[in-house]
Every structure is written in C-alpha cells, then in structure tokens.
C-alpha cells in the first residue's frame with residue numbers, strides 16, 4: 001500500500017531538522033547546567049560562606065540563560081519553518097495525487113471529506129512535525145540529559161526518582177491507545193460535518209427555495225453534536241489519566257525530598273546536591289505532566305496519517321498506456337465499435353456503434369437517462385468501455401496518451417462549470433498561457449456572448465462569482481461554448497448545452513459551428529432543431545441505438561424520433577398548415 005512518505009519529507013528538509021535538533025540539544029544541555037550552578041551557590045556560598053564566588057555564579061546563571069534563550073529561538077524558528085514546508089509539500093502532493101484519480105473515485109467520495117483530508121488531516125501531521133513534535137523530542141532529551149546529570153550526582157537518589165517512570169510509561173501507553181480510537185472517530189466525523197456544511201452552502205438556493213433551512217440546521221446540529229460528544233470523550237480520556245500522572249510526579253518529588261533529606265542529615269550527600277536534584281526532578285516532570293496532550297497530538301497525527309494513506313493507496317482506474325502511440329497531429333476521425341459499458345454491474349450502454357468522419361456532425365437524441373452523456377464520458381476516457389472499443393484515427397483510445405485523447409475533443413458539459421475568475425481566464429481554460437486575446441474574443445463572438453460581455457463592468461476582465469454566479473443560465477452556457485470553441489479541438493461535443501438559449505441564438509451559434517468545416521461535431525440535445533441538420537442522428541433508448549439516420553429518413557420511419565418531433569412541433573405545424581390553408585381563401 002502506498003503511504004504518506006513522512007520520512008521522505010523529513011529527509012528533503014533534513015538541514016532544518018538537523019540544525020533545529022542541534023539547537024534544541026544545546027538549549028537543553030545549557031538548562032542542565034543551571035542546577036549545577038545552584039549546587040555551588042548552596043554548597044560554596046551559603047554553606048561554605050565563600051561570598052566572593054557569588055558574583056561568578058550569578059554571571060554563569062545569566063550567561064546560561066542568554067545562551068539558552070538564543071538556542072531556543074533558533075530551535076523554534078527552524079521547527080516552524082521546516083514543519084510549514086513539510087505540510088505544504090504534503091498538501092501539494094496529496095492534491096496532485098487526488099487530481100490524478102479517475103472520475104470513478106469522485107463518484108464515490110464527497111468533496112467535503114476530501115477537503116477535510118487535504119486541510120485538517122494535514123494540519124494534524126503538521127502539528128506533530130512542528131510544535132508538538134518539538135516538545136515531545138525536547139521532553140525526551142530533557143529526561144535523558146537530566147538522568148545522566150542525576151546519575152553523576154547520586155545514583156541511589158536517581159533510582160528513587162526513576163522508580164515511578166514505569167508507571168507513567170504504562171499510563172502513557174494506555175492513554176495513547178484510547179486516544180487513537182477516539183481520534184479516529186473524530187477525524188471521520190469532521191469529514192462528515194465538512195460534507196454536510198459544504199453541500200448545504202453549495203446548494204443554498206435549493207435549500208432556501210424548498211424552505212429546508214430548519215431541516216439542514218437540524219442535520220448539521222446532529223453532526224455537530226456528535227463531533228462535540230467525541231471531543232468530550234477525548235477530554236474525558238485525558239481527564240481520566242491526568243490526575244494519576246500529576247499525582248505520580250508529585251510523589252516523585254516527595255520521595256526524592258524524603259530520601260535526599262535523609263541523605264543530607266546523615267552526611268551522605270550535600271545540601272547543594274539535594275537542591276540540584278530537586279531542580280532536575282522538576283525538569284523531568286514537565287514532559288511527564290504533558291504526556292496527556294502530547295499523546296493526544298501524537299494519536300491525532302497517527303489517525304490523520306491513516307486517512308491520508310487510504311487516499312494515497314488509491315490508484316487511478318484510468319491509467320496511461322504503458323507504451324503509448326504518439327501521433328504527429330491530433331486525430332479527427334472517431335469510431336465507436338460495438339461498445340458496451342456497465343458501471344457497478346449495471347449495463348448502461350449496449351452495442352453503440354457509429355463512425356464520425358472529420359468535419360461531419362453526429363446528433364444524439366434520446367430520453368433522459370438513455371446514455372447520451374455516457375457516450376461523451378467514454379470518449380473522454382473518464383471510464384473505459386466494458387466491451388468493444390473506441391478509436392481515434394484508427395487507434396484504440398486506450399493505446400493513446402490520455403493527454404492526446406482529451407486534447408482531441410472539446411466538450412461543453414451539460415452541467416456548466418465556471419470558475420471564480422475573469423471571463424477571459426474562464427474561456428482560456430484549455431490553454432491559459434498560450435491563447436491570444438484575439439482568439440478569446442473570436443470564440444466569445446462565435447458563441448454569441450460578445451454583446452453581454454461588452455456590457456459587463458470590466459468586460460473580459462470581469463470576475464464572475466463561484467460557479468458563474470451573477471450570470472444567467474444562457475450566459476453561462478454561451479461562455480462554456482466559447483471556452484470549448486477556443487480550445488480548437490478536432491472534435492467538438494455539445495452536451496445539451498443550448499437548452500437555456502432562445503431559438504434565435506441557438507440558430508446563430510449553429511451557423512457559426514457550421515462554418516467550422518474541419519471540426520467534427522457531436523450534438524446531444526432534446527430539441528429536434530439542435531440536431532436536424534446533422535449528417536447522422538442516433539436515437540438512444542435504454543442504452544441502445546433504437547433508431548439512426550438523417551432527419552428526413554427518421555421522419556419517414558415514423559418511430560421515436562418522429563414522435564419527439566410531433567411532441568415538439570406537431571401542433572405548430574398543424575396550426576401553420578391550417579393558417580396557410582386559410583390565408584389564400586381570405587386573400
């Protein structure tokens with residue numbers, strides 16, 4: 001299973017971590033010198049009455065304090081810089097990996113959950129590689145160095161203080177296990193809550209128009225409560241172990257004081273040694289007392305890492321061919337050869353067979369859900385066919401580089417998506433850096449969108465809202481047609497993309513498209529007027545081609561296509577015929 005390569009990120013930033021670790025070790029080392037100065041002040045100055053040494057020891061104190069502050073500053077700065085860099089690299093790589101995944105992955109996973117992973121779970125790992133990790137490391141170094149110093153001063157007293165450490169370790173292990181379980185659930189619930197909030201905000205208009213605010217609030221509150229309860233569980237785990245840890249550290253100090261006091265009274269150790277020992281004991285206790293929340297950070301980072309590993313283990317269903325066929329120019333001829341397609345064992349398309357020669361137009365009609373958009377999804381290789389094959393210029397698209405396949409067609413999706421960016425950048429999408437302004441203007445003009453763009457406050461530089469907010473449905477459709485035209489691909493696909501346009505504009509756009517003689521067109525529509533001039537029209541029914549032919553031949557068949565024509569124009573033509581009949585009589 002592919003894993004989040006934390007080690008690799010650390011290696012890439014090793015110089016930061018090495019210097020940060022070095023500064024930390026020096027700062028802790030200096031911290032360990034302070035009790036020795038105290039020892040000498042007690043034994044030499046206070047007990048030995050050598051007042052002349054006091055200034056020397058005080059100066060040593062100051063020097064140690066200043067040097068420690070400097071190294072601490074360097075350590076914290078470097079840990080911050082390195083953890084920010086690692087988090088940014090991790091987030092970038094995760095996002096790149098998610099971008100590589102196939103459409104099928106996004107069919108099954110929510111945007112809200114993915115957002116939670118890319119943002120919150122990376123943040124948890126960032127914590128452990130930065131501030132929290134630094135404290136854990138510093139605590140360990142501190143305990144080790146304090147132990148060495150204590151052993152050097154007095155072994156029996158050291159054994160008294162370490163006697164409680166196994167109990168603390170036992171508690172820490174249990175704490176980590178319990179927190180790991182709780183944090184796993186917290187991370188899951190965070191993702192669910194994100195999804196609920198994200199869906200609600202994205203669909204705020206639908207929510208309002210159906211007056212579903214109370215329901216949505218209730219739904220969010222339910223998840224919010226669950227999230228809150230899980231966090232309370234986490235707090236309860238911490239509360240359960242914190243008093244025990246706190247008691248053990250106090251007990252340690254009492255035991256050291258008792259055993260040390262006994263040693264001083266019986267002349268085995270000096271008062272200075274006991275004072276220094278008490279200071280070392282306090283240096284051991286801060287990491288122990290913080291084992292709860294540091295364990296919490298550690299558990300949350302492990303849980304988050306598991307979630308990221310799950311995403312990283314996902315492989316794109318649609319892979320690049322091993323030895324792709326490189327073509328000198330983008331292909332123009334398209335063939336669907338007896339294509340079958342099933343998704344999760346449900347047949348969606350069966351025996352779809354057609355050829356589209358360069359410059360020709362194919363119209364596709366059919367009931368909703370009959371499989372029209374699926375044909376485009378297969379052409380784009382969002383999914384692979386279950387049986388049969390799709391060829392571009394005679395090459396199975398599974399043998400061509402994905403880039404070539406997707407560069408070959410330019411699709412105006414049924415569900416228009418515009419980015420929160422300028423009009424010009426939305427049209428340039430296919431080739432942001434290379435497309436000239438003139439090309440953008442031509443495409444916008446061919447999509448009959450120049451007039452409304454010219455009336456916008458900043459024309460082509462007008463920033464449109466999220467998903468094209470602030471534009472009418474027809475304006476959004478026209479911009480997405482302009483974007484597809486600007487891409488200048490050999491195959492242009494319009495998937496029900498003129499439904500929000502008036503007949504006049506649709507006709508004008510069709511006339512512009514008809515001028516593009518080299519471009520093959522696939523026009524998916526519910527309106528007969530959109531497809532009637534196509535070289536061939538397919539009429540789909542339940543994933544199969546039920547009828548095929550030109551407008552005239554399909555009309556003559558008097559089948560499904562004819563019925564659709566009747567439904568759309570029947571009355572109008574009857575009325576027109578009646579009017580024509582009536583007119584000469586009146587004249």
Ligand SMILES: Nc1ncnc2c1ncn2[C@@H]1O[C@H](COP(=O)(O)OP(=O)(O)OP(=O)(O)O)[C@@H](O)[C@H]1O
Nearest residue numbers: 107343348366367368369370371372373374375414
């Ligand atoms: N990602 C998916 N997972 C499962 N089933 C799907 C998926 N996408 C489409 N389908 C199913 O495939 C069938 C064909 O869908 P498709 O979108 O191709 O229909 P369509 O003819 O374009 O419909 P419309 O005219 O409403 O746009 C439908 O029954 C639909 O439920």
